Amino acid sequence: MSELRPISRDLPRPPSIEPGPAPMLQWIDIELLVVDESYQRELRADNMKAIRRIAERFDWSKFSTVHVAPIEGGRFAIIDGQHRTHAAAACGFSQVPCQVTPMDRTRQAAAFAAINGLVTRVTAWQIYKAALTARETWAIELDEIASAAGCKIGRNATPAADKQAGQIYSITYLRKAIATHGAERTQKTLTVLREAEGTGDTVELWSFAYFKPLFEAIASRPRCLRNSDGLKASLAAMDVWALESEAENMVAQRRRAGQPFVSKIEILESLIGDALDKAMPERMALPAPKAA
Structure with a gap:
């Protein structure tokens, strides 16, 4: 089992850590999830194609949790995962697994930018x-x-x-x-x-x-x-x-x-x-x- 690599514990510790509120994991009704267009991307033709591809190959083992933040009215704003959520809805599912992290709109936008802008690119070899x-x-x-x-x-x-x-x-x-x-x-x-x-x-x-x-x-x-x-x-x-x-x-x-x-x-x-x-x-x- 030489291909199983443990998590390295030798990485340098940051000088200061401000992680914010700890997230919770729960299944949430899709009808309670919304998209805040003040910072989220629009659904253009290429986005719809991506959603259809996910739906056509839908598999829970390939579905990562949707990152959301609680907002007024008992709803949740999607930070990351609107494509996955739309695909799940297209497949007829009523709920999706979510990571719920309390944050205001400013922090939501910052989280969206960080998640989508600082992603490590997966190479063709990988x-x-x-x-x-x-x-x-x-x-x-x-x-x-x-x-x-x-x-x-x-x-x-x-x-x-x-x-x-x-x-x-x-x-x-x-x-x-x-x-x-x-x-x-x-x-x-x-x-x-x-x-x-x-x-x-x-x-x-x-x-x-x-x-x-x-x-x-x-x-x-x-x-x-x-x-x-x-x-x-x-x-x-x-x-x-x-x-x-x-x-x-x-x-x-x-x-x-x-x-x-x-x-x-x-x-x-x-x-x-x-x-x-x-x-x-x-x-x-x-x-x-x-x-x-």
Whole structure:
């Protein structure tokens, strides 16, 4: 059970502590919960989409307590959790678990700002690790595709000096690639990149700036993937660094000419694709021989 980490007791104690009133935990009727629009966010179209997503996947094990403050008339102002509460109401529940903390409106607004502005961002790696442990379909698929191609999904922020070829840290992008190109083509593309001389053993080419243009240029050319040996040979002969320099020059030229911005990654993808098309030209089908 080495993955179970205890709470550290060695953290420095703050010089002064003013925690305010201690909160209480209780189930509260949703009809008693209100939203104070003087500090709360409005429910726009994207908020409604978020509420629908929560409702469609509603699970009490993923429902954290709603933070509220008691106000006049026996009601409670929601500090944090209006999306969750709306979703619970949409599912037909009449109560939600709440953390009740006495505070005036000024302190309510400050609490809202602190909770929503000082949240530690959860990284894609942390989400992937949690999803894999929870045996979620997308995480299992990601792991299986990478493993079958001889690659490995990164699970934390690894220093550049410790990264290895074949390690994929662009988790969000790879999920989009699977959705766009399909699992089979994604696996074939990763396999070619891993097995090709030059790309398979060069750590730098597995960073997002190179991995994405290489992957997209290959995955978008299924005819090249059908000749994997020829594709690997073409990649081995390709000078990606020279193409990168060319892409940088093109970005600078477009900027000087006042042309619309196109990123270096997009241009590099196009240059890699052109190089593959030149090395592996599409053969024209010959007409069928006429009957004698």
